[in-house]
């Protein structure tokens with residue numbers, strides 16, 4: 001059938017807008033009379049502002065106002081007003097609240113002027129005097145202050161020990177122990193955070209914000225500025241990447257809305273690349289493992305400790321130590337999770353938060369144990385394979401990880417690997433082959449969607465979700481078109497508008513499952529109505545058919561067993577006498593069924609690196625990854641999701657590191673020349689295999705989500721390949737050449 | 742830990758602001774006049790004054806390539822050029838490529854069409870810069886292999902990691918372009 005789109009490689013429906021420059025991002029909605037806000041950032045990490053003087057800036061013609069803690073409007077200041085949907089326990093940051101400095105680059109003033117050039121210059125004229133207080137930003141130095149958090153974010157699961165790890169270690173024949181560190185990382189989406197607030201003559205605000213959830217931003221400004229849903233709408237039709245940075249409303253939104261309301265003018269605030277290092281980040285983490293295995297290589301004990309940084313004002317928590325008790329069969333597990341408060345901004349979920357951190361270390365430790373036991377690393381993982389989730393003691397809704405291992409290993413040629421380190425080379429380059437397992441949650445959340453079919457046969461489906469590059473526009477269009485049997489061109493999916501039916505934050509790899517289920521369900525409601533109308537048409541060939549006996553395809557409703565007998569949807573609409581069919585639904589996950597199963601996406605990653613023996617430079621030359629992610633809605637965009645994740649894994653393993661200069665308490669490499677991300681030449685051919693996986697539990701579509709799985713196993717696979725190449729076990733990420741030498 | 746002390750951030754003295762002036766730019770074959778301060782970058786002139794927001798700002802420091810445009814056919818970072826420096830040149834932005842380009846039904850430049858076909862983007866924010874850069878690259882004629890393309894496109898960061906598809910798209914266009922002597 002020509003209207004079967006699910007599972008077919010389909011070009012992005014928003015592709016034309018993106019390749020022609022027509023797609024408008026948050027900082028690109030130009031309106032007459034727009035003014036520009038430039039943020040002044042704190043030079044110190046902790047202390048107080050004793051004096052702030054904007055008089056020189058205000059003298060310039062065209063400078064409208066300089067907002068500071070001294071002249072900001074009076075606002076509600078309760079913590080609850082500043083809540084958001086991704087908030088850790090604690091007291092959220094309130095921009096311009098008072099003179100206290102809590103982190104370096106804290107926004108301390110907003111200069112608003114008629115042009116960007118003027119605002120930027122005027123910002124340089126604001127004089128600030130501080131009283132410094134001692135700051136602590138060195139996680140390693142003050143890890144002694146670590147404490148176990150009593151509560152965490154809603155998604156946080158308190159680590160649960162099982163069995164007796166000390167005894168397990170004692171019984172083990174093969175043992176390893178080690179410490180694994182990784183640096184803080186910043187999301188650095190290519191589009192910098194921006195908000196354009198359009199001040200309508202009526203006083204209504206139309207806000208374009210860089211966010212992973214328009215409802216989140218809308219509620220945030222409503223609570224703070226007392227704006228109803230109608231007084232301020234938030235829009236984000238295009239987002240230039242986010243990777244987690246848009247999960248919480250960032251301070252440019254607050255500042256732009258505040259300035260627009262005060263000045264009764266339209267205001268845009270765009271952060272600089274430097275300021276992109278002034279809010280959330282993946283927290284630096286110190287991990288320690290003790291692992292033991294018996295003579296056959298069976299895991300007997302897993303001791304996993306993690307210490308992560310958080311801010312002074314919030315307890316940001318990730319599920320880190322939980323993963324080591326989840327991936328393989330082991331009866332004795334002892335997880336410990338602790339936080340250290342630093343004078344930095346609160347960390348923030350960044351692509352596969354916790355999972356990428358844990359697996360980057362754990363899968364290296366597992367490799368070490370495999371070597372200690374003299375067992376091939378892939379074989380070792382198969383020995384410890386589990387058919388039941390050991391953490392929750394539940395069966396899996398589906399788990400085709402074995403197929404991932406097999407197919408990826410075969411494609412990679414793993415059986416040709418010589419196990420001894422430094423045993424493979426190409427001239428001056430040492431060759432290393434490494435592998436690792438990846439795992440991520442397959443979740444579904446509640447969501448709403450609306451479908452509107454009009455008399456011209458065009459369908460518009462909407463939900464206040466996002467497309468941060470994930471392909472949401474495209475896969476939702478495919479789902480809607482196939483469900484109603486309409487050609488793709490007749491279907492439009494709309495998102496990123498707070499007046500649309502609500503959807504959760506776009507994150508956690510749950511959007512395809514969550515919004516996809518809502519879209520499908522809304523379209524099924526439209527189907528029902530169409531079927532009713534079809535049956536009551538004069539001389540309807542479907543008058544006696546029942547709903548299960550018909551199919552919606554190719555723009556028609558026809559009998560399942562007699563495809564030639566049917567009616568066109570256009571005719572049904574014409575005869576129905578209605579000019580539109582509109583259905584809005586709320587879809588909830590089937591919790592009763594889902595909670596009986598453990599639901600995960602899995603992957604296997606195989607990597608080849610070449611290491612220059614003299615220079616210590618590491619190049620990833622080949623990656624094969626197989627993913628078991630349930631049903632694949634669109635192999636084209638799905639592959640891109642995984643490619644992106646693998647590229648992030650390369651960055652995490654070899655390049656990305658936000659360096660804190662403890663003298664100033666500031667991330668010192670705060671630009672794209674000094675903070676290295678993978679560039680084109682760093683990325684080799686990446687072979688992505690989707691193994692077949694049928695899952696009837698995760699959600700009605702059987703999809704598991706792919707946004708995060710690509711990054712999870714990759715860093716460890718690279719680190720393991722570097723060991724195989726060089727014989728040097730590197731436990732600190734990123735693996736830069738100074739560490740290799 | 743730092744010592745307790747008072748610091749003063751000294752701001753520079755207020756300079757007499759240079760006057761704005763009228764600059765005429767030739768963008769996508771059209772002459773456009775705008776009144777700007779002399780230190781306005783080409784990038785801000787395009788985005789904020791001419792509403793040509795297809796050219797993106799990813800760093801404002803010549804470090805990401807998002808702002809790549811063609812000036813007299815050569816790719817440059819628009820954030821590193823002042824608008825007044827290019828008032829006598831032909832500027833082509835992503836919005837102008839469609840006009841310049843050849844015959845796909847929807848008027849897309851072959852590079853734009855190839856980017857869609859190869860899914861050479863995700864969020865799309867680096868995309869106009871990648872496409873302009875790729876068009877400039879093929880004109881330069883130095884890319885003879887896949888690795889050459891990768892090297893010569895490494896000034897254009899794609900944080901979404903679409904690199905393998907970007908290279909596929911460029912190779913595709915390169916292999917189909919008429920041989921130039």
Ligand code: FES
Nearest residue numbers: 801803805806820
């Ligand atoms: S904005 Fe010009 S290179 Fe980044």
Ligand code: FES
Nearest residue numbers: 863867899900901
């Ligand atoms: S497509 Fe998002 S940065 Fe390249």
